Amino acid sequence: MDILALLDPQILASTIRLSVPLLLPCLAGLFSERAGVFDIGLEGKMLLSAFFSAAVAFQTGSVWLGLLAGVAASMVLAAVHGVASITFRGNQLISGVALNFLAAGMTVLIAQSWFQQGGRTPSLIGGARFTPITLPFASDDATGLGYFYSEVISGHSLLTYFAFLCVPLTWWVLYQTRFGLRLRAVGESPEAVDTAGVSVIGLRFAAVAICGLLCGLAGAYLATALQAGFVKDMTAGRGYIALAALIFAKWRPWYALMATLLFGYLQALSLRPDSIEAALGFSVQVQLLDALPYILTVVILAGFVGRAIPPRAGGEAYVKER
C-alpha cells in the first residue's frame, strides 16, 4: 500500500487541467443563478463555443480569433436563453434543455458541412492552440516544493491560470461591488430591487451575459487547450457536473473552486485506475468513480452534509406589479 500514489504529481497536474472546464461553467452558473435565472444550458453553451473556437482557430490559424468566435457563439445562446426566460417569462429549465439539444445537433451539422470529417474539426496545430506556459523558476530538476511547483503548478495554458483567477474575481464582483450586491439581491428578492429603482431585467441580462462569456471560455479551453480540435459531444456532461458542483458549493465562489477541484480529481483518478490499486491495495470500479460526482451531489441535496439552499427567486420570471 502506498497512499502517496494518490498524490502523484501527474495526477495532480491532470486534476488542474480537468478542473478548468468544470470551474468556468460552475462560476458561469453561479452568476446566472445568483441573479435568479436557472441555467441547465451550461453544457450546450460550452459545446457550441468548443466547436466555433476550434473551427475558427483552424481556418485562421489564430487561437485568439477562435476564442473570440467561441465566446461570441456562447453569448448568442445565452441571449436566446435570456429572451426566452427573462423577456418572454418562459420556463427557464425547458429553455436550457432546448438549447442543449440545439447545440448538440448544430455543432455536428455544421462540422459535417464545413469539414466532412464525421462531426469533428481537423486537428489544430501551432498557433491555433493554447500552448503550455512554463512559469518562471520552474525547472525539471527541482526538489521538494520546487518540484511540486514545476510539475503541478507550472506548465498549463494561459486559460487555465485565467480560470483560477476568475475565482477571486467572482468573489470580488459579487461581494465587493455595487453591481454584485444588486445581482445577489435580484436573485433573492427582485421586487425589492425594482422598488429601489434598479432594472431587474437589465441585471438579469447582465448576469446571463457573464454566464455566456465564462461558458464560452470553457468551451474554447476544451477544444483549443485541453484537446486539439472539436469532436462530437466533447463536453461529455461537464456542464451537468458543473451544476452539481454549484450545488455542492452552495452558490459560493471559493467553495466552487474546491468542489470543481474535487470533481476534477475524481476524473483524473478514473483515468489512472492503477494508482488507486497501488494506494489502497484493491481496485475500485471505474464506473463507480464516474458516477461519484453525481452520487455526491445527490447526497448533498439530500441534506446529509448541510442544506443547500438555492437563491430564493431562482427559476421565476419577474412580473412587475401593477
Place this chain on the structure above:
Amino acid sequence: MQKMPHWADVVLIPVISLLLAAAISALVILGIGENPVAAVTLMVKGALGSTYGWGYTLYYVTNFIFTGLCVSVAFHARLFNIGGEGQAMLGGLGVALACLYIPWPHWTVAVVGAGLASAAFGALWALLPAILQAKRGSHIVITTIMFNFIAAALLNYFLVNALRPKGAMEPASAKFPAATNLPTLHELLAPLGINFSKAAPANVTLLIAMLACVLVWLLIWRTRLGYEIRAFGHSQTAANYAGINATKITVITMLISGGLAGMMAINNVMGEAERLVLNSVEGAGFIGIAVALMGRNHPFGVFLAAILFGFLYQGGAELALWTSIPRELIVVIQGLVILFTGALDNMVRMPLERIFMRLNKGGA
C-alpha cells in the same frame, strides 16, 4: 374572461410553434447547402413510403409514447422529470433480468411479467428523486439529471461485470430465450391478409403503448388520484388546504411517471434487440420532453406528437443514409420544438391573445 377560445390554445398555438420550428429547420438545411424540399420528400418517402419505413416509424412512435406519457404525467403535478432516460435504462435492466432468469412458457405471460419488472425498475429509479423533492425540497430537475448519469454508470457496470456472457467481448447481455420474443407487426397483421414488412422492428408493444394512453387519460381526468395530481399541479397551497398530502402526491406521480418510462423497455429491449445492450434508450427519454410539450400533456396529444417524432426519427435516419445531412438534424429539430412549444410559448401566445381580444371587441 377567457382571452382566447379553447381550440386556439390547444391547436393553434402548437401548430404555429411547430411551423416556426419547421421554418428555422428549413433555414438550417439551406445553410448547410442542402435543399429542404428534397430533404422533406426523402424523409416522407423513407418513413412512410413503405411498410418497412412504417415499421421503423411505428417502432420509434412506441418508444416516444411511453417517454412522452412519462414526462406529461409528471408535468400535471408540475414536476419536471428529465430522468426518463435513466428510468428507461433501468426498465431495460428489469426486462433483461426477468427474461433471462425466469423460464417463461409463452410470450403472452412473459410480456406481463417483464412489463411489470420494467415498470417497477423504472418507478424505483424515480422514487429517490421524488422523496428528496417531497421531503427535502431538492429540485427534481437536478436530481433526475444526476440519476440519469448514475443509471448509465450502473448499467455499464452490470453489462460489463454481471450480465455479459463468458467469453463475450461486447458489453451486452445474452440473447433472451425464444419464448420471450414478441410478435412483430408482420406476424400480427399476416392473419388479416396484410403483408407488413418482416424486417421492421415494430411489434405488439405499440398496442400496449396505445392502451397506456387510454389508461393515463382515465387516470388523469376520471379518477380521484388524477384530480389530486392536477389540483396539486395548479396550486400546491390550495391542494394542501384541501387536504391533499403533498408528499404522497409527489411520490405517487413520480412512481407512475418513472414506471411509464421504464415500460418503454418492453419495446426496445424485449421487442427489438431481444437482449440488453449499452445505450439502448438512444435519447428517447429526452425526446419525451419534446413530445409532452408538443402534445400539451394530453395523452391524445402525446400520441400525435409521438407519431410526428417517430416520423422525424425514421426520416432522419433515411436522410443520413442517402444524403450528407447527418442524423443530428433531428436533435436540432427536437431542440427547436422544445424551445418554441416550451420556453417561447408566450412569444406565440401574447400576440395571438391580442388578436383574439380585438376580434372579440369587434364582434361585441
